[in-house]
Amino acid sequence: MKGFQTLLDFYIRSSFHVAFCFVALFLAFHFRNFIKLDDAMLLLIFCGVVIGYNIIKYAALLLERKYFRFKTAIITITATASGIAAYLIISDSLWTAVMVFIASAFSVFYAFPLIRHHNLRQVPIIKLVLVAISWVIIICFLPLKSVYVNFEYSYDSLASPITDSVKWLYGLDIVQLFLLIIALCIPFEIRDLQYDSPQLKTLPQLIGIHRTKLLGVSLCIIYLVMEIIQFGFATNIWAVSTYIVVPIIAVSIWFSDVFKSDYYTSFFVEAIPVLWLGLLLLLN
Numbered sequence: 001m002k003g004f005q006t007l008l009d010f011y012i013r014s015s016f017h018v019a020f021c022f023v024a025l026f027l028a029f030h031f032r033n034f035i036k037l038d039d040a041m042l043l044l045i046f047c048g049v050v051i052g053y054n055i056i057k058y059a060a061l062l063l064e065r066k067y068f069r070f071k072t073a074i075i076t077i078t079a080t081a082s083g084i085a086a087y088l089i090i091s092d093s094l095w096t097a098v099m100v101f102i103a104s105a106f107s108v109f110y111a112f113p114l115i116r117h118h119n120l121r122q123v124p125i126i127k128l129v130l131v132a133i134s135w136v137i138i139i140c141f142l143p144l145k146s147v148y149v150n151f152e153y154s155y156d157s158l159a160s161p162i163t164d165s166v167k168w169l170y171g172l173d174i175v176q177l178f179l180l181i182i183a184l185c186i187p188f189e190i191r192d193l194q195y196d197s198p199q200l201k202t203l204p205q206l207i208g209i210h211r212t213k214l215l216g217v218s219l220c221i222i223y224l225v226m227e228i229i230q231f232g233f234a235t236n237i238w239a240v241s242t243y244i245v246v247p248i249i250a251v252s253i254w255f256s257d258v259f260k261s262d263y264y265t266s267f268f269v270e271a272i273p274v275l276w277l278g279l280l281l282l283l284n
């Protein structure tokens with residue numbers, strides 16, 4: 001049992017879990033939109049998430065020469081992922097390189113000072129916003145002009161060539177995804193309340209746990225309302241999976257201060273996108 005827990009801790013701390021879940025969210029979001037999707041795109045996204053999260057979590061500790069668990073293995077994994085990602089970016093389009101650079105910049109600016117003694121961590125609720133923006137860039141914009149991907153932009157009867165209606169719907173999808181990512185991050189904000197410095201000014205620190213949970217649930221409701229306004233009470237596999245998964249996200253937010261184990265957020269809440277993708281594949 002102890003060996004299994006050590007393996008699970010390594011899987012989570014090395015950012016493998018969040019990377020797998022991010023890829024699942026990417027696939028779920030674009031479930032209808034791909035004509036071609038090379039494994040290279042998924043590998044690039046996976047490596048990028050591992051690199052980004054490990055930089056945010058461990059870069060400062062490395063600079064201060066502090067110990068953290070699985071240090072050698074995590075450094076090796078991050079370096080390997082960096083090499084793979086660099087090769088894939090060089091082999092792709094300039095657009096991909098620009099999108100990766102922008103998303104990476106948010107991570108670097110959050111982790112390191114922009115000027116002496118000042119970084120983006122000191123801006124209220126910036127962690128939530130930066131995570132959401134970075135995720136949206138990678139999920140929504142990175143694949144648009146990648147050599148690894150061809151899009152169809154399929155919205156029932158609306159498909160390519162790209163019409164104004166399709167652009168409008170994709171824009172609404174981006175807004176919905178941004179709101180959903182904020183909601184998905186709220187259990188982590190509540191969990192980290194006991195660790196975060198008051199200087200971070202996270203959402204629970206500013207408005208309290210109860211109001212933070214209300215905000216998260218409200219974002220889930222807004223997401224569903226936007227979905228219904230766009231497509232009505234649809235019964236296709238995307239709609240059915242959405243009506244199942246988004247309420248699960250709302251419930252996970254509401255109970256985020258009840259379950260005290262780190263595994264509740266770091267493993268189970270993080271894995272909700274995997275459940276979403278699994279439902280889509282099962283219903284399909």
